[in-house]
Amino acid sequence: QVQLQQSGPGLVKPSQTLSLTCAISGDSVSSKSAAWNWIRQSPSRGLEWLGRTFYRSKWYSDYAVSVKSRITINPDTSKNQFSLQLNSVTPEDTAVYFCAREPTTPNFDYWGQGTLVTVSS
Amino acid sequence: SYELTQPPSVSVSPGQTASITCSADKLGDKYASWYQQKPGQSPVLVIYQDVKRPSGIPERFSGSNSGNTATLTISGTQAMDEADYFCQAWDITTAVFFGGGTKLTVL
Numbered sequence: 001q002v003q004l005q006q007s008g009p010g011l012v013k014p015s016q017t018l019s020l021t022c023a024i025s026g027d028s029v030s031s032k033s034a035a036w037n038w039i040r041q042s043p044s045r046g047l048e049w050l051g052r053t054f055y056r057s058k059w060y061s062d063y064a065v066s067v068k069s070r071i072t073i074n075p076d077t078s079k080n081q082f083s084l085q086l087n088s089v090t091p092e093d094t095a096v097y098f099c100a101r102e103p104t105t106p107n108f109d110y111w112g113q114g115t116l117v118t119v120s121s
Numbered sequence: 122s123y124e125l126t127q128p129p130s131v132s133v134s135p136g137q138t139a140s141i142t143c144s145a146d147k148l149g150d151k152y153a154s155w156y157q158q159k160p161g162q163s164p165v166l167v168i169y170q171d172v173k174r175p176s177g178i179p180e181r182f183s184g185s186n187s188g189n190t191a192t193l194t195i196s197g198t199q200a201m202d203e204a205d206y207f208c209q210a211w212d213i214t215t216a217v218f219f220g221g222g223t224k225l226t227v228l
Contacts, residue, residue: 037217047164047207049217064216065122098163105170106211107154111163 002026004099004112012093012119018086021076022099022112029075029082030055035102038073038084041114042095052102053082089119123212125220132226139195141223143208146189153191154209155184157202158222164207168193195225203227 008020022036029036035054041047051063053073063071070087086093097115100108126144133139143153153171156164166175168184171191181196191210195202208220 046221047209047219049219062216106152106217107166107169107209108156108164109166109169109175111165114163 002101002110004101004110006097006099006112006115008115008117010116010118012089012117013121014090014119015088018084018089018093018097018117018119020084020097020099020115020117021081022083023079023081024101025080027101029053029080030077032056033104036073036075036082037100037102037108039098039100039108040093040095041098044092045095048095050084050086054102091119093117094119123210123216123218125208125210125218127206127208127220127223129221130224130226132228133195133198135200135227136197139198139202139225139227141193141195141206141208141225143191143193143210143220144189145210145218148189148191148210149187151186151210151212153184153186155182155191155193156207156209158205158207167206198225198227200227 003025005023012018035052037052038050051073053061072085075082099112101110155168157167158164167178167182171186172184183194185192205222207222
């Protein structure tokens with residue numbers, strides 16, 4: 001059974017960097033049959049896919065156009081986890097952030113518990 | 122960008138059939154997935170690749186996708202099915218899109 005455990009601060013100041021981690025159990029971040037995603041949800045924007053990282057003989061990352069200039073998603077093979085960094089945050093980045101596994105089919109079959117991140121001074 | 126349109130709300134009586142639609146240009150050419158989300162919880166995948174049910178999802182959940190519309194159907198709706206439902210599709214630009222969500226009320 002795959003489990004995703006999120007960690008990270010719930011409060012970030014404007015202009016600073018939002019950082020979250022998703023620890024994987026029951027699968028490997030280096031799996032060649034999965035991708036590891038970050039998705040956020042807010043009342044104003046609904047569910048919004050942010051990006052993913054995956055390994056197919058080398059590492060790849062894809063990012064949503066809306067955040068492409070500010071986002072980095074990195075794997076950490078030593079800890080079997082992956083991380084999200086979102087730079088230069090504003091109050092509009094306030095949302096519940098989820099990590100999720102994407103199998104070879106384009107959907108999300110396992111989700112983390114969600115982390116409410118508030119951007120406020 | 123690619124927009125998926127869902128009705129904001131659908132109501133159904135217990136035991137009846139609920140249908141939730143998701144519309145977008147040529148959606149039938151893509152795979153659609155559906156998620157159930159209850160308050161304070163993470164989304165749960167209930168349908169993927171248009172018609173497939175993950176292990177553990179009741180048979181009363183089914184899906185279809187043709188033309189510009191994907192549909193989630195819940196047969197014999199139960200009170201426990203009351204939740205928000207989101208459709209999701211993947212675009213050739215390697216981007217993922219979600220619908221705005223439909224609140225299903227069982228009354």
